[in-house]
Amino acid sequence: MPILHKLAAALIVCAVVLGLTLPGPDRHKEQATKARAAGAATRTAPPTAPGPSPSASGSGKASASPSASASPTPPAKLAAATPAAVAAKANELGEVPVLMYHRIMKKPEASLDRSTKELHDELTRLAKEGYMPITAAEFVSGRIDVPAGKHPVVLTFDDSTPGHFGLDAQGNPKPDTAVSIILDVAKQNPGFRPVATFYLNKDLFLLGPQESAGLKWLIQHGFEVGNHTVTHPDLSRMSKDAVQKEIGGMESKIVSLTGAHTTTFAYPFGAAPKKRSWAESKDGEYDFRGIFLAGWKPSESPFSKDFDRFAILRVRSEGKIKENDCKLYCSTAWLDWLDKHPGDRFTSDGDPNTISFPAAGEKSLAKDYRQYGRTY
Template structure:
């Protein structure tokens, strides 16, 4: 009766929300417990099956009952405490540019980028897309922390092919792909903010690369058409540069809408012209932008936090100087109460009771709080 066990596992996964099959996930234990129970059902139903009189509906009902019992037995409060679950905590949105031979103000190197991924993975960070981050549809296992990887400017080092026509293993995409092949549970998410008509600087391969990104779960964000300082443009000028960039990407990747913006130089227009960033048009092309990232030095609050503003998302630079990536990883390791830890279920927002006020009103219906110290 393998089928029944399988069905049971599926049902259990559905009722527990997102459960990744990693050893570190406590719900995995519950799954194995459920599998033992399913064997008991197997024995009960064995005879009837042999007689070819198995009523599938009755079977499913029995399985659902077992699942319900098992789920009821999970002590979620204890799990939340153990995994320091705090979905109003801080998140790192990391800003990369090119990967060079030597690290610079914004440049990293293939070696350092690999090391960043290794440290993030080892310390329980899991990549999420910018879209899932902004929309708070973060889907990672209990006890892990989301991280968003961003690349500005579309330098060739982000994505190029080697002499054999393979994605170069020292390019950002090559490194991400290789890391993902070894650590599937890290996820493979990154957003590339592009401008102009020659992203990744190999004119003949632009369409191929852009389609590859989209087909493999990566995201493309806009960085304006001319890498423009938006403060120097009129409202019309802002719409023109954003719509032209949108038109170019659409001409390369059918039906793709860029909804995330990286402000060139981190500069935004004067207040009264900002509305032109979020939607506009030029000639035949319209665009809608839902998020904008800054060039910054601080972690950002969770998308469920009352202070979250998708139109002004702080990023941190890669590197290990003060207020850069490794500085913040150290900080969050020392002060885990500040860090976002997932409950493993994208449909709920779980925080310690003391942080209930941090959660935005929009998530009131999904909010679950728990006591940080065990009570009688």
């Protein structure tokens, strides 16, 4: 097994040992006590107020959502959900699958690879089961604008490899790349939004002289580009200066090519540095609104009091194979579980300016979002 995959597997095993849950009827009840996934640090502060929403390009920073202004005195009693939200069985405090992909290839060569057919089939499943893709930037900022009854899903691709994206001679996405497959599935399933987030390392899809044109194409078509460091090192083993050089160097390159800063970051191997603050921001260089791990469980809702925007869990895309407990923790297993437990899944009320959910979930609503809460 390649060394990168060994490191990733070791981190995941550690997470499982620390207490990742098993699928089953009691799994949702146990989630509050589960360990964070590989590389996660414990929360050091309560949730912040709504962060800036992404710009139209999916990167950069703009106004907040649901509202740019915070209520000085949250209402003692939440307003009632609309009849439409009730009819949709909205639960905007439910879990959101953040799917993690690595190389996309016609014939996979390593354990983290997914075939072009596997990607197409999984995206088609998501479309058929009512999932709507949103970008990582939209997710962390609370800009979840999907139709009533639909479920947000975040598609993330690490390492900016050629199977993710490329441009042909006419300036269109190359066939059999992730971007091309996403666009194809959207055409085949009207209403399925063709967006995803790509976490970049220095090689940038091996675009060569097309780097700037390629990144601008992605942003102009609603995709998000995020920071994944220059060389994909294990940040947990590095000094503050080294960590910030890796992140700042990649950020500088992205800004030079696109003219905009990134909004989100993903840890290589899911491994956080000794101090999370080193990765969260550095004056004049980067200032992330969300950071993603490499764990194997769906994320809490961004409106939940348990949500930590700087330690967001992801789910590896994979079938129910024996390796690394994928029978329990990878995408197929989790999508099956959420399908059988729809009450635990984030279901939209159709209004991005309200947060609707069953009354029993009120204690889970983060205090900064209380003014937007609607119950039934």
